[in-house]
Amino acid sequence: MIAVLWIAGALAVAGALGVVIAKTPVHSVISLVVNILALAALYLSLHAEFMALIQVIIYAGAIMILFLFVIALLTARKDPVERSEGKLEGQRELGIVAAVTGAILMTAVALSAGFGRPVAQEALPSGFGSPAAFGRELLTTHILSFELTAFVLMAAVIGVVVLVGQRKL
Amino acid sequence: MTLSLSVVLAVSALMFGLGVYGALTQRNAIRVLMCIELVLNSVNINLVAFSRYVGPDQALGQVFTVFVMTVAAAEAAVGLAIILMVARRKAHIDIDQINLLKW
Numbered sequence: 076m077i078a079v080l081w082i083a084g085a086l087a088v089a090g091a092l093g094v095v096i097a098k099t100p101v102h103s104v105i106s107l108v109v110n111i112l113a114l115a116a117l118y119l120s121l122h123a124e125f126m127a128l129i130q131v132i133i134y135a136g137a138i139m140i141l142f143l144f145v146i147a148l149l150t151a152r153k154d155p156v157e158r159s160e161g162k163l164e165g166q167r168e169l170g171i172v173a174a175v176t177g178a179i180l181m182t183a184v185a186l187s188a189g190f191g192r193p194v195a196q197e198a199l200p201s202g203f204g205s206p207a208a209f210g211r212e213l214l215t216t217h218i219l220s221f222e223l224t225a226f227v228l229m230a231a232v233i234g235v236v237v238l239v240g241q242r243k244l
Numbered sequence: 245m246t247l248s249l250s251v252v253l254a255v256s257a258l259m260f261g262l263g264v265y266g267a268l269t270q271r272n273a274i275r276v277l278m279c280i281e282l283v284l285n286s287v288n289i290n291l292v293a294f295s296r297y298v299g300p301d302q303a304l305g306q307v308f309t310v311f312v313m314t315v316a317a318a319e320a321a322v323g324l325a326i327i328l329m330v331a332r333r334k335a336h337i338d339i340d341q342i343n344l345l346k347w
Contacts, residue, residue, distance in 0.1 A: 178261030
């Protein structure tokens with residue numbers, strides 16, 4: 076059982092690597108889906124059942140399909156928009172420095188800091204992470220933030236319509 | 245049955261590093277957006293892991309993850325709309341050539 080989780084962690088990292096080194100954008104999307112599904116497995120092991128569910132439905136289901144649609148729109152024409160494969164040469168060293176510094180710092184903190192003993196399985200509140208407990212938390216304690224996300228999504232929808240939907244009705 | 249907190253944080257750190265590297269160096273704007281999604285996902289797994297291991301009396305980390313996902317969805321939608329606009333006008337999405345706001 077624990078081996079499955081190690082495989083999920085390795086798949087998450089491999090998917091992330093695939094996003095960066097993939098030859099075409101479609102392969103990047105597929106790698107990102109692998110990464111997201113592996114993360115959903117990790118969520119399940121961390122007692123976040125509801126999070127795993129919406130990770131699969133929203134991320135792998137909705138956002139990745141959005142990416143695929145845009146890639147299909149932009150690359151299925153006579154002159155595909157991606158002409159020059161590859162990286163921005165001037166920023167490669169800078170990117171490597173930033174990425175390695177960030178990853179090493181975070182890993183060092185994660186490995187060195189004693190976060191105390193993990194909470195035992197039995198000490199978790201019953202139903203921790205289940206849809207019922209999650210919904211109660213979201214719709215009672217954090218109701219204001221929850222309502223405000225509706226405004227964020229509304230602003231995004233209006234922005235997209237203003238940007239792309241220019242055809243006169 | 246869970247991995248230890250350090251392992252989850254190490255996975256998240258590696259994902260974060262790869263995402264930052266991709267976002268800084270990719271030439272294609274769609275790939276840059278995907279790398280940003282990678283960074284946001286690495287934050288999400290951190291939040292969920294800390295919610296499980298450090299403060300399980302309330303599911304605060306999990307609730308915050310929903311808000312991160314909302315912002316990620318909005319960012320992807322608006323970003324892809326901007327990319328579509330740019331592709332419509334300039335017939336490419338090479339972010340090295342899109343330098344209208346560069347001083």
